[in-house]
Amino acid sequence: MSIPDRVVVFDYGEVISVSPTDADKRIVEELAGVDPEALWPRYWATRDDLDRGTIGTAQYWADIARDLGVSWSPARIHEIWLADFRSWLSVAPVVFEILTDLKAGGTRTALLSNAGPDFGGAFRFSPLGSMFDDFFVSGELLLLKPEPSIYEHVAEALGIPADQIVFIDNREVNVRGAESIGIAGHVFVGADELRDFLEGLTPSASASPSASASASASASASASMGASA
Structure with a gap:
């Protein structure tokens, strides 16, 4: 899938x-030893601080423990962190196939994730890392989607104007943030829709409407000549 004039x-x-499975979540819950109804709201309440890089992973989990009124040892915090970390590592094969097709077509790609700096190594050095030319991790940049500054940083680092970037995200607010600086956005709802969207950006797809218009014009001209005759 070749999109030579864009970075996706x-x-x-x-x-x-x-998404982490219910089984993944149960492991975290059992290690935490607290009511799941209390755990997950606290998990998300301060996640932006971790993803922005203003606190580290140990502090993030220690703050959750404090807010829940419990105490976890450093070893238990590591266990909880690892169980949570693992739960985010599974990928969707159908989306991986799209990445593979883009790479095979010579399309330049990059990853932009709101994630703690601990994910930087997993992104870069797992098999997934071979699919991307550039990596942008919010916890490393001390910036966060959907703030315009993170998209501006990406455009500058890629060395291209914003209108040559296509950004894919499942959160509409993040896509709108990208669009605010001129990036073309697509809200991810599924692999089939994503593939259709990207295939619509290929040169062959762009040429199709022109070809259809030319064919229609020729047909109209022929019909007109036939009527005159």
Whole structure:
């Protein structure tokens, strides 16, 4: 799938990756030893601080423990962190196939994820890493989607104007943030829709309407000549 005049930038969580399963979550819950109804709201309440890189992973989980009124040892915090980390590593094969097709077509790609800096190594050095030319991790940049500054940083780092970037994210607010600086956005709802969208950006797809218009014009001309005769 060749899109030679664009850089396609992908979000990671719940676009390339699949959501943590119930079994994944149960492991975290059992290690935490607290009511799941209390755990997950606290998990998300301060996640932006971790993803922005303003706190580290140990502090993030220690803050959750404090807010829940429990105490976890450093070893237990590591266990909880690892169980959560693993739960985000599974990827959707159908989306991986799209990445493979883009790479085979010579399309330049990048990853832009709201994630803690601990994910940087997993992104770059797992098999997934071979699919991308550039990586942008919010926790490393101290910036966060959907703030315009993170998209501006990506465009500058890629060395291209914003209108040459295509950004894929499952969260509409993040896509709108990208569009605010001139990036073309697509809200991810499924692999089939994503493939259709990207195939519509290929040169062959762009040429099709012109070809159809020419064919229609020729047909109209022929019909007109036939009527005159």
